[in-house]
Each structure stands twice: as structure tokens, then as C-alpha cells.
Amino acid sequence: MTKDEFIELYEFMGEQIDTGICAIDESGQILFYNKKMREMNGLSEQEEQQRLASELLDIDLKQDLLHQVMATREPVLRVKHTFWNHNGEEISMISDYRPFITKSGKCIAVQFARDVTQQEFLMDRPLSRYGAPLTFDIITAVSRSMRQVIQQAKIAAMGRIPVMLIGESGTGKDMIAEGIHHELKEPNERFITLICRRNEEPLIRQIEKYIAGSQNYTFFAERIEYLSMDAQERITELLTAHAERNHVFIASIGTDPIDLIQQGRLSKNLYYLFSNLTIQVPALRERREDIMPFVEDYFTRRRINFGVRVQGLAPKVEELFLSYDWPGNLKELEVLLDDISSLLTTEEYVELHMLPAYFKWKTKQQTLREDGDTNMFAFHEKQDLRPLDEYMREVEDYYITRALELHDGNISQTARTLGLHRQSLQYRLRKK
């Protein structure tokens, strides 16, 4: 094979590979930009040719890192970022940035990006994996309080009224917002989730892009208290300027709005825009009647979609589920059921010994706390001693669980306090 043929082969492989690759030279000119990278950034083949990276890659972090690698000639690895691409799609990628030094000593900075959008989406919204639209029918609402929530949400849909959803993390606020969207008599073009825990600038650009368009959209601003006050004011101005349009606006917050306003975390003006109708979504421990119907719905979906045999929980497991407080609400319950299901083969009932160790630990801690036993790590006898790593794991589990409780189950805030990335905390919670 000649050298030219080798180059052609490399080009072919670079285009076909499922990793986005972008290489820039010292002047910032793009030397290589493969198909996967174009797809993730929402660009056509022509758009990237002969362009400067700074014009094309309008993500500050990304530019900085490519230029940082160029300046330091040191790699930067496993950086995750989420952004809205040129097509307005939300993309999450994990990138490695590496310097390539040519024989003549020039530096080329290369980004290798893995697309993790789908994994992120399923982690945040596990029900989406079944492919069906998230309508009110799919929401478990057996308890009286939850039935009232659905009733109020239907009123909001009927009148296209701005709604503020208030509730702890994992109580199902996203689902209710999407349920309202599907319930609209005159359907909107799209349901747009604005994730306020992420970068503010792309989020505001996303609103600007859609709000003035010719179509009607349902905007759902998830956890608006995470936005800076400045961003909240800018959003208020944008929504007020387009108030005559027929869009539907929904927002969610994790706790009492008055407290948030007093703490300077929620703009009064933004709150008033959404406060025509406020819907309080109760924590799962306040509506335990929803626990078993949710478990039954979950297993029914598993049987239909994955052909498993499981019928339900053994009585002792049911008892445990009904007495546990579920600080992470239905999201926590669903993650637990995912973990249990991944180990099921031919079993029909989930027995106590099939529960993951981390869950048994959490329920034990709750019992100890309820019994007023604060000295749970004490040991007095030699036979109480255990291997150090096992003991440390338990201390870590306890610490994380307590931190999560003190943050009302809010994973992002807990991760921030513990100095962990959100994904890393989620991983530990799953693996505990």
C-alpha cells in the first residue's frame, strides 16, 4: 500500500469512527473535523471548511481547552460538557484533548469527543427508554394528593396557564410538565426542557431562538433556582416581551418559593410570571400509597418490554419499601428497581437477599436513626472489627446518604458540597 493510500484509509476511518475528532493548528485553523463531530455540533460538511475554530466552535470551554493544550502541550482528559448545538439539540460529550507534536516541532491540538447524550437522557428520564410519550396515563398517581396534582395540571393544560411546580428532587415534576404538554388541546410544536443546572448562556440563547419563532412551544425551565439572579432577570424580560404569544411556560423549583426569594435564590419577578398556578408535588414518604402501584407498573413494563418473569416483591421486601423514607423519591425507587432487575433471571418474586447491599444499609441507618442510635459506627469487642475497606465503605455510604438527606435529596447540591461531580455522585449512589 502506498503512503497516499494509507492517508486515504486514515481519512476514511476518521470519517466513520463514532468519536468526534477536531484538530486545530497554532493559528486556530481547523485541520480536521470528522463526520461525528459535525453531527454533534449540528453542522453540514461545507460549514466547517476553511473556518477558524473560534468561529465554528462557539463553546467557550471547548475553545479554551484546545488553546490550553496548544499553549501547555499537556493533555487534558475526560472533560464533560453539555451544550445546545447549531440545530438547537442538547448534546453531552466527554472529551480528551491531546497535543500532537510534528517532527518539525509544531503543535496540533486534537479533541476526541464521545457522545454521551443518550446515556445522560436515560439517566435523568429513565421512563423515556420505553419510547412512549410521557402523558398523564404513564404517571403513577394512586394517592389522593397525587390525583389532585394531576387534576390541577389538567386545568393548566386546558387554560394554557403558566405553572410553577414545587417539589423535592425525583418527585416527578418533569413528567408532570411533559404531561401538560401532551394534554394541550391545541398541540404545541415541541416540548423544550431548559435545564437550569447547566450553562446559562446556551440556555438563554435557546429561549431566544424559539420564543420569537412562528410556532408555539412548551418551555419547561427545570429548577430555576439554580440560575443566577442575572439570568433569571434576563429570562423574565424575554418572557415578558413575548407575553402575547401562545407559548406555554412551566417552571419547577425544589423547595418553598418564599424561602428561595428570601435567600436571594429566586427572582420575585420570575416567580410572579409563573405563579398563576402553583402545584405542590408531595414527597413519596407523604404518599406511600403510590409506592406499590409504581413497583407494579415498573415490573409490568419490564415484563412487556424485556420478557422477564418477575411478578413483584416478597412480603418482607414490600414491608421494607413501605417503611423506608425514599429521600430521592420515585427516582430513587426507580434506580433501585433497575439495579434489582439487572440481576433477575428466572425469579418471580424479589426476596430480601436480592436487594443491593447499599439499600439494606440505607434502611438500617434509617432504623438506627429512628431508634435514636447515633453511635452506629461504634465497636467494643474484637469480633466487631471488620476489614478496613469494608468499614470505610460503610462510613462513606453513611456520609453520602446523610448529605443527600440534608440536601432534601438534591443530587447536584449534595455533589457540590461533597466536592464531587454530579455524575460521580450518581455513580456512587448506584454502586453503594
Ligand SMILES: Nc1ncnc2c1ncn2[C@@H]1O[C@H](COP(=O)(O)OP(=O)(O)OP(=O)(O)O)[C@@H](O)[C@H]1O
Ligand atoms: N409519579 C411518577 N410515575 C412514574 N414515574 C415517576 C413518577 N415520578 C417520578 N418518576 C420517575 O422518576 C424519574 C424522575 O422524575 P422527574 O425527573 O420528573 O423528577 P423531578 O421532580 O423533576 O426531579 P428534579 O427536581 O431532580 O428535576 C422520571 O423520569 C420517572 O422515571
